[in-house]
Amino acid sequence: MSAAIKVGVIGLGTVGQGVVRLLKNNADEIARRVGRPLVVTHASVRDAGKARDCDLSGITTLADAMQLAREADVDLLVETVGGISPARELILAALARGKSVVTANKALIAEDGNRVFAAARASGASVAFEAAVAGGIPVIKAVREGLAGNRVERLAGIINGTCNYILTQMQENGTAFDDALRDAQRLGYAEADPTFDIEGMDSAHKLAILASIAFGTPLDYGSVAVEGITRVTPQDIQIAQVFGYRIKLLGIAKRSGKGSEQGIELRVHPTLVPDNTLLAKVDGVLNSVVVRGDAVGEVGFYGRGAGGDATASAVVADLIDLARGLGADARHAVPALAFQPDAVRALPIVPSAEVASAFYLRLKVADEPGVLSKLTAILASHDISVEAILQREPRGHEDANVALITSVIPQHRFDHAVNEMRALPFVREDAARFRVEKFD
Incomplete structure (x- = not known):
């Protein structure tokens, strides 16, 4: 079998420890999948004396994460520190050296991923991020x-x-x-x-x-x-x-x-x-x-x-993917965002006021006759039908509660109707309003 692929792990928190454990516990199975061993050789830690739930034998630990990203003799890098900065700078430094990176960092990918992926394309490296969404679910x-x-x-x-x-x-x-x-x-x-x-x-x-x-x-x-x-x-x-x-x-x-x-x-x-x-x-x-x-x-x-082992499962799956293609130009691999970079294009975002759905509304109202008829009359005036309605009688001196579910309508029509209801003298407050999705 060929020489081992060397992995550096930035951060030995819950996820980082899970990655080390998984690579060691399943080393033979992973080597069979990759064609050569996948071994953690370096890790960055802020507190070298802290007890950790993983075997660090054979792993060189560094206090300076940037030193690991820039200088360590590793083939692939894992970032598990989270947050935007310094994670962004660490990943960009590794990419600049042509090192592919695996990250579980959803905040960084969501907020600055366009920049990170552009840097990866420029260097011919990859950024894999399966663990950024839904932990161990691929x-x-x-x-x-x-x-x-x-x-x-x-x-x-x-x-x-x-x-x-x-x-x-x-x-x-x-x-x-x-x-x-x-x-x-x-x-x-x-x-x-x-x-x-x-x-x-x-x-x-x-x-x-x-x-x-x-x-x-x-x-x-x-x-x-x-x-x-x-x-x-x-x-x-x-x-x-x-x-x-x-x-x-x-x-x-x-x-x-x-x-x-x-x-x-x-x-x-x-x-x-x-x-x-x-x-x-x-x-x-x-x-x-x-x-x-x-x-x-x-x-x-x-x-x-979520959880260290579930997230580590996704991180190691990404490592295996990258290890299989090590040495190939990542620009010919599966695109990070599924579509070829020059085919990624913005679509208009539908404003919330225009998004149609059914709505759930609960109102606190005075316990008096005619409440339901006046509420439904307002809804009808906005061409909103009621699919379900429930009135709960008050306990003691409490107000009554009326709850209903509307037909599917744009939010702005629902908001106009609720504003009219608020003005009725017997309505104390619109206590809750949520969207209803049936996924038909």
């Missing part, structure tokens, strides 16, 4: 390569395990949002500062990457419309269940319009999903992505979307 390869013969019409996914865990606890146990969040933090599913997850930004990063691969558009994180889960209550989850839905935080990318007016929708938000669909049944910290292609129809992917 959804990037599936969309980029397995569905390459399809025109992808839409994709939708549960792509943040923290939010899915919180919503599952609220669904199954009636737990309040704050209590479910604290439980997620206690179990290590949520960070001490969970803003990035619960406000939807993590999902938006992943959606931007998937959409670019699905539609052949430049990465455009800034155009994703984002709403987090902080306004979801156990009451809304219970009412949704009565209506036959479950509430999930979804990332949705979808073609919209026809011909010259065609654009794409990019949105992350809490969504009512019919309870007989795959996405409704994905609970806990698991992830799932459902893709519709014109030839294949609908295909689904499901599994562990």
Whole structure:
């Protein structure tokens, strides 16, 4: 067997340690797949004395990550430090030396990936990033390569395990949002500062990457419309269940319009999903992505979307791909964003106000006669029909709750109707409003 391929790992946190373990534990199987051994020879660590859950024997550790990126005698580099900087500078330094890189860094790819991929093309190197979306689920390869013969019409996914865990606890146990969040933090599913997850930004990063691969558009994180889960209550989850839905935080990318007016929708938000669909049944910290292609129809992917070993699985798969092509000009390999670089083109982003869907609305209202008739009259005046409606009587001196699901309409029509409802003297507040997606 030929000489080993030398790998450098920047960062020995949870994912970096998982990569080292996996390459050592499955060394024989990986060598059979590649045709030669794949061995970690260098790693950068901020604290060399810290105990780690992996065998570092035979690995040279460096305190300076940039030294590893620029100078270490390695064939391939893995970046696991996360964030935009210094990860960007480390990757660009490695690419400048012609070293191909594997990264799990969804923030960097989503926000600065166009620049990173241009640098890779200029040097003849590659950047692989399967682990940036949905952890151990190989959804990037599936969309980029397995569905390459399809025109992808839409994709939708549960792509943040923290939010899915919180919503599952609220669904199954009636737990309040704050209590479910604290439980997620206690179990290590949520960070001490969970803003990035619960406000939807993590999902938006992943959606931007998937959409670019699905539609052949430049990465455009800034155009994703984002709403987090902080306004979801156990009451809304219970009412949704009565209506036959479950509430999930979804990332949705979808073609919209026809011909010259065609654009794409990019949105992350809490969504009512019919309870007989795959996405409704994905609970806990698991992830799932459902893709519709014109030839294949609908295909689904499901599994562990986070965690050191699951993410390391995707990183090592990328390493194996790069190792197989080592020495070849990466400019002739599978394009990073699925389409040839000169064929990647922007499509108009459909404004949120124009995006059509059904809507769930819950209002707090005074308990008095005529409430429902006046609310439905306003909806009718905007040519909005009601598919389901529920009125819950007040307890004691509390206000009553009216919840309804509308027909499919553009958001601006729904917003105009809700604004009129707000002006009614018996309406206390519009307590919740979420999109409803049936995926017909």
